[in-house]
Amino acid sequence: MYISMVTLDVTDTYDQHQAIWSLFPDAPDRKRDHLFRIENKNGRQLVALLQSTSQPMSSKSAKVLKSKVFNPVITNGDYFKFKLTANPTKCLSEGKKVVELKTEAQQVEWLQRKLNGANVTVTSIDSHVTNSRKSSHSRFVTFEGVLQVINSEQVYSALVMGIGRKKHAGAGLLSLAKVN
Incomplete structure (x- = not known):
């Protein structure tokens, strides 16, 4: 990579x-x-x-x-600072309707579900609406914090594949910096 x-x-x-x-x-x-x-x-x-x-x-x-x-090494037990800009959403009615999560509590809960291979502590959260001429405007949330790896394969997969929707629009990139 x-x-x-x-x-x-x-x-x-x-x-x-x-x-x-x-x-x-x-x-x-x-x-x-x-x-x-x-x-x-x-x-x-x-x-x-x-x-x-x-x-x-x-x-x-x-x-x-x-x-x-870029060749990241992720091991169980490691601690990382992280940054992620994402589009937290949930599906209603069996995946047919998608709604954005608007409260910080919902957004943090969404992040913890998506990073279920790690213990996540969010230290900063910021939200903004993006501009797009091709689709409706979307709420992007930038999370920063610390995570401890519990399942290195799941965290590595999230790092490589991204997290959530709207990856084409600049969401989903998880950045990790090892904490010594």
């Missing part, structure tokens, strides 16, 4: 999705194997953290600032 910092010259989530795809020009028919999260906004230019299975290459709408190989 690779972890990269990239700049995007677009603010709409659909355009961000398109700009991120443009970083991988040699694979037009492949499935999405990358996750990203907007880290900073500076006017119309955004800085995003990108995790991908192949190395990104700068394009007209996205520039790779730096990129490095």
Whole structure:
């Protein structure tokens, strides 16, 4: 895997999705194997953290600032600081209707269900609504805190596959930094 910092010259989530795809020009028919999260906004230019299975290459709408190989090691009992921007939702009526979770208590409970391979302590939570011209606006929640790994395979899977919905729009990327 690779972890990269990239700049995007677009603010709409659909355009961000398109700009991120443009970083991988040699694979037009492949499935999405990358996750990203907007880290900073500076006017119309955004800085995003990108995790991908192949190395990104700068394009007209996205520039790779730096990129490095990323091989995380996760062991049971390890402690990590984490950051995750997600779109916490739940399905009603057998998966036919999806609603966003709006209270902090519901959102933290959702996160603990999704990271059931770890003991999770949330230390910071921030919510914002995203802009998209292709679909309805969505509430994204950024969680920060500390987790202790109970099941390393489940946590590794969450790290690689992402968490929750709206991954195409910049949600789902779990970042971990080992606590010594």
